[in-house]
Amino acid sequence: MNSSEFRRRGKEMVEYVADYLEDIEKRQVYPSVQPGYLRPLMPSCAPQEPDTYEDIIKDVEKLIMPGAASPACTELEMVMMDWLGKMLQLPEAFLMEKGGEGGGVIQGSASESTLISLLAARTKAVRRLQAASPEMAEAAIHDKLVAYCSDQAHSSVERASLIGGVRLKAVPSDDKFAMTASALQEALGKDKAAGLIPFFVVVTLGTTSCCSFDRLSEVGPLCNKEDLWLHIDAAYAGSAFICPEFRHLLNGVEFADSFNFNPHKWLLVNFDCSAMWVKSRADLTGAFKLDPVYLKHRHQDSGLITDYRHWQLPLGRRFRSLKLWFVFRMYGVTGLQAYIRKHVGLARELESAVRQDPRFEICAEVVLGLVCFRLKGSNKLNEALLEKINTAKKIHLVPCRLRDQFLLRFAICSRVVESSHVHLAWEHIRGLATDLLRAEAEPKAAAAEIKN
Amino acid sequence: MNSSEFRRRGKEMVEYVADYLEDIEKRQVYPSVQPGYLRPLMPSCAPQEPDTYEDIIKDVEKLIMPGAASPACTELEMVMMDWLGKMLQLPEAFLMEKGGEGGGVIQGSASESTLISLLAARTKAVRRLQAASPEMAEAAIHDKLVAYCSDQAHSSVERASLIGGVRLKAVPSDDKFAMTASALQEALGKDKAAGLIPFFVVVTLGTTSCCSFDRLSEVGPLCNKEDLWLHIDAAYAGSAFICPEFRHLLNGVEFADSFNFNPHKWLLVNFDCSAMWVKSRADLTGAFKLDPVYLKHRHQDSGLITDYRHWQLPLGRRFRSLKLWFVFRMYGVTGLQAYIRKHVGLARELESAVRQDPRFEICAEVVLGLVCFRLKGSNKLNEALLEKINTAKKIHLVPCRLRDQFLLRFAICSRVVESSHVHLAWEHIRGLATDLLRAEAEPKAAAAEIKN
Numbered sequence: 001m002n003s004s005e006f007r008r009r010g011k012e013m014v015e016y017v018a019d020y021l022e023d024i025e026k027r028q029v030y031p032s033v034q035p036g037y038l039r040p041l042m043p044s045c046a047p048q049e050p051d052t053y054e055d056i057i058k059d060v061e062k063l064i065m066p067g068a069a070s071p072a073c074t075e076l077e078m079v080m081m082d083w084l085g086k087m088l089q090l091p092e093a094f095l096m097e098k099g100g101e102g103g104g105v106i107q108g109s110a111s112e113s114t115l116i117s118l119l120a121a122r123t124k125a126v127r128r129l130q131a132a133s134p135e136m137a138e139a140a141i142h143d144k145l146v147a148y149c150s151d152q153a154h155s156s157v158e159r160a161s162l163i164g165g166v167r168l169k170a171v172p173s174d175d176k177f178a179m180t181a182s183a184l185q186e187a188l189g190k191d192k193a194a195g196l197i198p199f200f201v202v203v204t205l206g207t208t209s210c211c212s213f214d215r216l217s218e219v220g221p222l223c224n225k226e227d228l229w230l231h232i233d234a235a236y237a238g239s240a241f242i243c244p245e246f247r248h249l250l251n252g253v254e255f256a257d258s259f260n261f262n263p264h265k266w267l268l269v270n271f272d273c274s275a276m277w278v279k280s281r282a283d284l285t286g287a288f289k290l291d292p293v294y295l296k297h298r299h300q301d302s303g304l305i306t307d308y309r310h311w312q313l314p315l316g317r318r319f320r321s322l323k324l325w326f327v328f329r330m331y332g333v334t335g336l337q338a339y340i341r342k343h344v345g346l347a348r349e350l351e352s353a354v355r356q357d358p359r360f361e362i363c364a365e366v367v368l369g370l371v372c373f374r375l376k377g378s379n380k381l382n383e384a385l386l387e388k389i390n391t392a393k394k395i396h397l398v399p400c401r402l403r404d405q406f407l408l409r410f411a412i413c414s415r416v417v418e419s420s421h422v423h424l425a426w427e428h429i430r431g432l433a434t435d436l437l438r439a440e441a442e443p444k445a446a447a448a449e450i451k452n
Numbered sequence: 453m454n455s456s457e458f459r460r461r462g463k464e465m466v467e468y469v470a471d472y473l474e475d476i477e478k479r480q481v482y483p484s485v486q487p488g489y490l491r492p493l494m495p496s497c498a499p500q501e502p503d504t505y506e507d508i509i510k511d512v513e514k515l516i517m518p519g520a521a522s523p524a525c526t527e528l529e530m531v532m533m534d535w536l537g538k539m540l541q542l543p544e545a546f547l548m549e550k551g552g553e554g555g556g557v558i559q560g561s562a563s564e565s566t567l568i569s570l571l572a573a574r575t576k577a578v579r580r581l582q583a584a585s586p587e588m589a590e591a592a593i594h595d596k597l598v599a600y601c602s603d604q605a606h607s608s609v610e611r612a613s614l615i616g617g618v619r620l621k622a623v624p625s626d627d628k629f630a631m632t633a634s635a636l637q638e639a640l641g642k643d644k645a646a647g648l649i650p651f652f653v654v655v656t657l658g659t660t661s662c663c664s665f666d667r668l669s670e671v672g673p674l675c676n677k678e679d680l681w682l683h684i685d686a687a688y689a690g691s692a693f694i695c696p697e698f699r700h701l702l703n704g705v706e707f708a709d710s711f712n713f714n715p716h717k718w719l720l721v722n723f724d725c726s727a728m729w730v731k732s733r734a735d736l737t738g739a740f741k742l743d744p745v746y747l748k749h750r751h752q753d754s755g756l757i758t759d760y761r762h763w764q765l766p767l768g769r770r771f772r773s774l775k776l777w778f779v780f781r782m783y784g785v786t787g788l789q790a791y792i793r794k795h796v797g798l799a800r801e802l803e804s805a806v807r808q809d810p811r812f813e814i815c816a817e818v819v820l821g822l823v824c825f826r827l828k829g830s831n832k833l834n835e836a837l838l839e840k841i842n843t844a845k846k847i848h849l850v851p852c853r854l855r856d857q858f859l860l861r862f863a864i865c866s867r868v869v870e871s872s873h874v875h876l877a878w879e880h881i882r883g884l885a886t887d888l889l890r891a892e893a894e895p896k897a898a899a900a901e902i903k904n
Contacts, residue, residue, distance in 0.1 A: 003470050010466030018459045024868070030845045108560065109766035119615055142590030142617055156767060159740060161767075163571055165594055165617050272768060309770060313615075313765065314715075315562035315608060392484045416476070432874060 001052070001330060009053055016057075030066040035305055037139040038067060038075035044097065046083040051329040060094070069319065074308055075319035077106055084263070085274055087333055088241045091254045091382035094277040096306070103281050105311045107274040110235035112313060114286065116276070118147060118160045118200055121229030121257070123287040142166060146191050149202040150179035150214050154233065157202050167196070177402065178366065179203065188226060200229045203256075206237025207247060210364035210372045210409075213249055215238070220255025220292035232259040238275070239266035240344070240368050243337045257283070265422045266343075266369070267336060268415065269323045270432065284402040285310035287379035307374045343369040343412045346422050350410060353426050359433060361403060369412040372402070375433060379406035379441070388432045395425045453504070453782060462503055468509075483520040487757055490519060490527035496549065498535040502784040508777070521771065526760055529558055529773035536715070536727055536776065539694045539785055543706045546729040548758070555733050558772045559726040562687035563608035564765060565712035568728070568736065570599060570612045570652055572680030573709070575739040577651040594618060598643050599652040604659040606685065617847045619648070620762025622749060622851075629664035629816065629854065631655065633674045640678060655708075657701060661852040662824045665689070667703055672707025681787035684711040686710035690727070691718035692796070692820050695789045701819070709735070711803040718795070718821070719788060720867060721775045737762035754761045757841050795821040795864045798874050805878050811885060815854060822866040824854070827885060831858035834893070841885045 001009065038265070039062055064072045065084040081104025082095050126141050135334040142165050144437040149157045151170040161168035169191065171183045175331045188198050201223050203214040216232065223230040232253060238261020246250045260276040263269040281422055288310050308314050351366045354373045374382045383406055388401050412422065416450050453461065480865050493515055533556025534547050550554040559565045578593050594617050601609045602620040621643065623635045640650050644862035655666040668684065675682040684705060688712020692698040693771045705711055712728040715721040719756050730736045740762050761767050782793070803818045811854045815824040826834045835858055849860050864874065 003474050006473075007466060007470045011463045014459060014462030014466065018462070022455050030842065030850045034843070063891065109768050111766050115765065120619050137595060138617070139591045139595030142594065143589060163615075165590070203626070219849075241644050272766075288614070310788075313564050313567065315723075316561050318723065374572065393480050393484070397483045411792070416473075 001389055012057075021128050022297065030067060032070070032073065033067045036075070036289035038063060038072065039097070042079050044082070046328040046333050048333050050332040050335055051332065056221070056329050058324060064322075066193050072320070073317065073319045074080075074306055076319075076325060077308065078103065078306055079273065079327070080321040081105065081277065081322040083328060085277060088238070088250065088258070089247055090277060093184065093254075093279045101281060102277065102279045102307065104275060104277040105308055106324075107276050107312060108272045109156075109274050110233055110260055110262055112231060113231045113258070113274055114154075114165060114202060114231060114277040115160040115450040116287075116312065117202075117229065117231040117258040117278075118164045118166070119230070120278075120284045120287040121147075121200040122164055122166060124283050125197065129197070129284075139195070143197045144195065146196045147200040147202070148187060148228075149186060150177075150204060150207070152179075152207040152209055152212060153175050153202055153204045154208050155233070155439055157233070166200075171362070173212070173214075177207060177210055179214040179219060181215060181218035184219055184222060188222075192310070193239055198226065199226055199299065200231065201277065202233055204233050205232060206240075206368065207387065208236070210402055211237065211367055211370040212364060213367070216250070216252035216255075218252075223256050224357040229258070230256045232256045234259070234261040235274075236265050236370075237368055239263060239336075240340050242267075243340050246340075246368070259404075263324065263327075266329065266340070266413065267325050268339060271321055275319050279448065281306075281311070282304075288312075301422075345419070346417065347371050347410075348418060349419060350412070350422050350426060353423070357430060359437070363405060363407045371410040371412075372400070372407050373410065374405065374407040375437075379404075381436070382406045382408065385429075385436055388436055389429060392428070392432065394428050457505070458462070464509075483518060483523070485519045485523065487523055488575065489526070489810035490515060490524065491531055491549065494531050494540075496534075498780040498785050502787055503781040504824070505782065508781050512623070516774075524698070525769065525771045525773070526758055528771075528777060530758055530762065530866070531556065532773040532776040532780070533557065533727065533729065535780060537729060540690070540702065541693075542711070542729060544712065545689050545731045547707075553733060554728060554729065554731045555758065555759055556729040559712070559722045559728050559764060560775075561726050562606070562685055562712055562714055563611065564687060565726055565728040566606075566608055566654060566683060567612040567615060568614045568709040568739075568764065569654075569681065569683040569730075571711075572730075572736045572739040573599075573652040573683070574618060575614055576681065577649065577736050579738075593649070596647065596649040597651045598648045599649065600636060600639060600680075601654040602629075602633075602656060604629050604661055604662050604664060605654055605656045609654050609685070609725075618652075619842055629659060629662055630875075631666040631671060632837075633667060633670035636671055636674060640674075647774075650680055652683065654683050654685055657684060658692075658820065660688070662854055662859075663818075663820055664816060664824040665690065665819070667847075668702070668704035668705075668707075672704040676707050681710070682708045683707045686711070686713040686824065687726075688714065688717050688822075689820055690716065691788075692792050694719075694785065695792050697795075698820070713844050715776065715779075718865065720779050720783065720791060725772050725775055733758075733763070740764075744750070760796070765868040794868070797870065798864045798871060799823050799862075801871060802864070802874050802878060806877070809882060811889070815857060815859045824852070824859050826857065826859040831856075833888070834858045834860065837881075837885055838886055840888055841881060844880070844884065847882055 058182060064076065065414050067075065078096050082097050085095050085104055093100065094102045094104065096236050125145060126138055129141050130134055145166040147161050147166055147168045150169055150173045152173050156169055156190050164179045169187050171179050174180050191198055202218050203219055205213050205216065217282045220230060237249065241250045258276065258278045260274060264271040308317060347366050347369045350371045351362055354362055356369065359375055360373055363374055373387055386397060386408055389395060389397055397410060399406060399408055498584055507758055516528065519527065530548050537547050544841040545552065546554045546556065574597060577597060578590055578789050581593050597618040599613050599618055599620045600623055600626045605624050609622055621639050623631050623639050626632050630698055641652055653667050657665050657668065671680060689701065693702045710728065710730045712726060713725045716725045757784050760769060799818055800822045802823045803814055804882055806812045806814055806823065811827055813828050815826055838849060838860055839850055841847060849862060851858060851860055
């Protein structure tokens with residue numbers, strides 16, 4: 001949507017809201033629709049090509065307003081999570097349309113998704129162990145439980161383990177900053193020998209530091225074999241999996257119990273909107289739902305009635321699926337794919353520009369929209385370069401430390417970024433690097449002159 | 453703001469956003485302001501009388517835009533939480549303006565606030581116990597910890613205890629559905645005698661079922677004496693404490709470690725906005741912050757730099773304090789007080805109408821905007837009445853069960869509610885009750901006729 005259409009549509013929306021509030025007394029306080037009304041009225045997939053804004057608004061009036069906040073809020077979310085799941089080619093076990101055990105839900109953040117998965121896994125592990133050994137106390141089990149992630153995983157995994165009161169082991173990543181099955185296997189073996197109980201593994205697809213990918217397709221089968229809950233955190237990278245050429249990065253998702261990524265990061269959906277899927281909703285709600293009868297009837301929560309408050313930490317919910325619905329229809333799947341491809345293309349452009357300047361080096365494989373680079377030389381030199389860049393305030397970079405190397409991260413992520421921006425930014429960085437290297441060289445030259 | 457002003461201002465805002473996006477390249481990527489820039493530029497209290505919308509928008513341009521998302525988002529939240537704290541006459545220990553240990557933060561829901569308080573209390577208890585007995589394992593301590601709330605507390609307290617992996621005891625409430633110090637004392641005594649370790653108490657001000665109030669001013673001193681973390685959940689009722697005549701309901705807050713209410717419930721702020729204050733930010737962030745150095749320097753986090761991501765479960769944050777700022781200034785404190793008083797007045801009107809109909813009874817003291825009532829007679833009769841009301845779809849009521857009584861709850865909570873709506877609703881309920889009682893009587897009359 002361009003700026004002039006945004007101005008027009010935005011004002012129409014203001015009128016729509018004002019009309020709604022003025023006429024609110026004429027509306028029924030409680031909807032007449034029946035649970036499950038919405039899905040049969042909607043397509044089963046997101047449109048490939050964009051719809052018009054007019055069509056979407058007509059559907060809001062026709063499909064959403066009669067269903068008011070409830071059940072429309074829940075039902076649109078169920079359908080949108082299926083649409084998105086299909087865009088990612090998730091296995092059917094994660095979808096809701098056939099009324100199975102799995103399904104998707106919108107959370108606020110990847111941190112919450114990781115925490116919820118860990119809590120669900122903890123509850124499941126405790127129940128399994130207590131079923132086998134009824135004499136074991138819950139606290140004694142918690143004390144032995146161990147969660148695993150790679151040493152490159154996001155700090156929110158450690159936070160989740162602190163909150164859940166369980167140990168976390170960081171598995172050493174390989175030379176591509178990826179967790180391998182053999183490294184995980186080694187950690188599991190040691191801990192089991194020490195009498196601990198492994199229960200939960202987080203695989204990261206697209207790490208924060210350098211966008212590396214844990215080896216899901218080898219770690220996954222190991223988790224299944226060892227009966228460990230496998231959670232996939234693809235917070236940033238997940239959006240790219242809607243493109244067939246990047247979907248292979250998600251191979252192995254079929255082994256996972258839960259999968260999460262943030263459409264608010266790279267799929268044109270405003271913050272917050274974190275998409276999470278589970279294979280067994282009973283495992284998830286079993287950790288939070290207070291009605292113990294529920295646990296005796298695993299299938300009672302499948303089918304038409306989904307009570308999302310048992311899927312999350314807060315009780316209240318916002319109508320976030322509207323954002324997904326509008327974005328999917330305004331862009332179409334092809335539009336969203338083009339958006340991802342454009343960013344990846346710009347990252348490759350930058351990578352090639354960096355490689356052309358012999359003063360610089362690329363520090364990690366450029367897979368998606370993140371380019372990690374540094375000046376050949378000391379960490380101190382690169383820290384000085386970052387300081388110069390961020391003080392100039394033309395662009396803003398966030399650094400990271402990979403093993404012992406301090407490096408700079410260039411993330412392509414703006415809705416309006418163009419090739420010209422990337423090249424301007426790179427020329428700006430090169431100029432600052434030239435200044436820096438000259439200043440570094442000068443005192444030495446001066447010292448040499450004095451000596452002569 | 454009336455409908456025609458809303459239409460005008462809404463459209464101006466659409467233009468503002470479109471202009472911003474069109475001209476975004478001209479803006480600096482990183483703000484030039486220094487941390488702590490905002491507070492000196494703002495009044496220290498919310499205005500008593502309404503400001504104009506024009507003045508607010510001018511201040512957005514002057515005060516917020518130069519501070520961009522960061523640090524403006526954090527700093528406006530700090531100032532707004534102080535404004536709101538002062539409106540409630542919170543003790544100075546909960547405010548930030550003097551750079552003390554306490555402070556306020558916006559959470560998403562009361563459930564999250566309760567959970568965060570419980571986790572902070574758990575961490576504090578574990579550290580205290582391990583300092584005294586270094587041989588005690590964390591899991592062994594968790595196993596002995598007990599949290600307390602009244603038997604009328606919201607289910608989110610039980611949920612928090614499940615997530616935190618600690619026991620929860622429901623203290624029997626008195627005949628006014630309130631937790632007393634003596635009932636709590638009795639529960640504490642029993643548990644301590646059994647070798648358990650009390651650590652956390654939730655006092656509810658304004659229960660969900662009937663808006664009853666735990667006896668904070670007697671429970672508070674007991675919690676302090678016993679070294680228990682005291683959390684106050686005033687999710688609904690808290691908004692009323694901005695009126696001097698209701699402030700006494702919060703007496704005893706000075707004994708609390710954390711206090712929470714939801715401005716999104718009854719203070720004209722859109723969902724979600726849950727306001728939480730703590731007396732010691734180090735206790736709160738100590739439970740989540742991963743940098744262990746922090747714990748060695750308690751004062752490092754006070755003063756100008758507040759990193760709210762350590763105060764909450766998710767990492768990402770929305771700019772929710774803007775909602776508070778706009779509402780406080782559009783209404784002024786007097787406007788917000790008038791809004792609360794109007795709702796309480798309407799609840800009293802309804803209470804008196806109910807009392808005038810001898811078929812009905814009031815089931816709990818009407819303190820704020822909730823009226824609990826029922827038909828004199830069986831639970832079955834009242835269940836049938838509720839069914840009739842909700843099937844008619846003119847109004848919508850949510851029931852509850854108080855001890856063994858099924859009763860109906862009439863909540864005054866709409867922004868646009870007037871006396872006429874309340875009376876229309878009550879006449880509607882009376883009419884349905886008449887139909888119901890007639891139908892109940894008929895079969896008996898018919899049976900009597902047959903007998904005769």
